[in-house]
């Protein structure tokens with residue numbers, strides 16, 4: 001994320017078709033050799049672009065309006081878009097959802113959001129001058145300038161979503177990030193990691209999402225693909241393929257579907273009696289309820305779960321040395337029992353310098369995304 005002091009002038013040069021495509025959304029420039037971004041003096045190559053030092057054009061990023069009293073936080077999902085209306089003090093004043101219309105490569109999604117925000121502004125009788133800006137979280141890799149590198153869920157290719165949204169909203173400041181990264185920011189701001197500066201937030205839902213915050217900044221990586229904790233390889237002989245195309249990803253075990261898969265495999269391979277055997281359709285909740293009820297087979301499953309999640313978190317900690325992990329998503333509703341199993345193995349596997357990192361439950365639930373998005377445009 002380009003911070004206030006960084007984001008003034010941006011110099012861009014492109015080195016291949018993909019990068020030229022990105023540039024088109026920033027500025028109409030073509031036929032250049034490298035993509036270089038310059039933040040007030042320091043040059044940062046992005047998107048695999050090479051530094052060539054060729055200066056093509058200056059782009060002024062729109063800065064956060066320091067006089068704004070409100071902000072909108074937008075969490076773009078595959079089925080619905082959540083929108084939150086916040087005071088700059090961080091109070092959620094209003095929230096609602098609109099459907100995500102994915103037809104025609106999702107071209108209607110941003111205009112629908114802009115329309116909904118404008119309608120809300122009309123109802124509240126506020127103008128663009130009253131806003132610090134609009135923050136957005138989107139389900140794909142997003143770099144510090146707001147360029148999304150494709151979002152298969154929405155039908156989107158590569159383009160600058162911040163710039164596009166700003167154009168739809170009278171040129172106000174729009175900042176964007178990957179949805180999981182943005183949710184992590186929300187948990188740090190107003191959720192389970194309040195008061196911490198080095199935070200890893202993990203969402204155990206249909207998949208496993210994660211965001212890494214280092215020194216209060218989202219760690220986005222060169223094309224916004226950092227923090228893909230769900231795709232850390234934790235098992236070598238997994239026959240099934242993960243959504244990402246690899247095998248043995250953490251997401252294949254620690255997600256809701258992963259827990260169910262592990263349970264079914266266990267019931268087949270074990271002769272042990274279990275309350276789970278009487279259920280027709282097992283859910284992740286059933287498994288954790290059985291753990292809490294003392295079911296021996298379920299407890300074995302919880303050990304396996306804790307081992308894999310603890311291992312995944314230890315890998316992350318060995319690289320980013322966080323103060324705290326925040327665990328959210330549907331599976332985390334199991335509560336502290338899940339944390340305990342995870343902590344047991346985390347402590348076992350992690351480098352001693354990160355052994356004291358706390359592991360806690362997320363506090364914002366589904367609102368983490370809108371909180372974090374709003375925080376992108378609140379100083």
Ligand SMILES: [Zn+2]
Nearest residue numbers: 231242244249
């Ligand atoms: Zn994967």
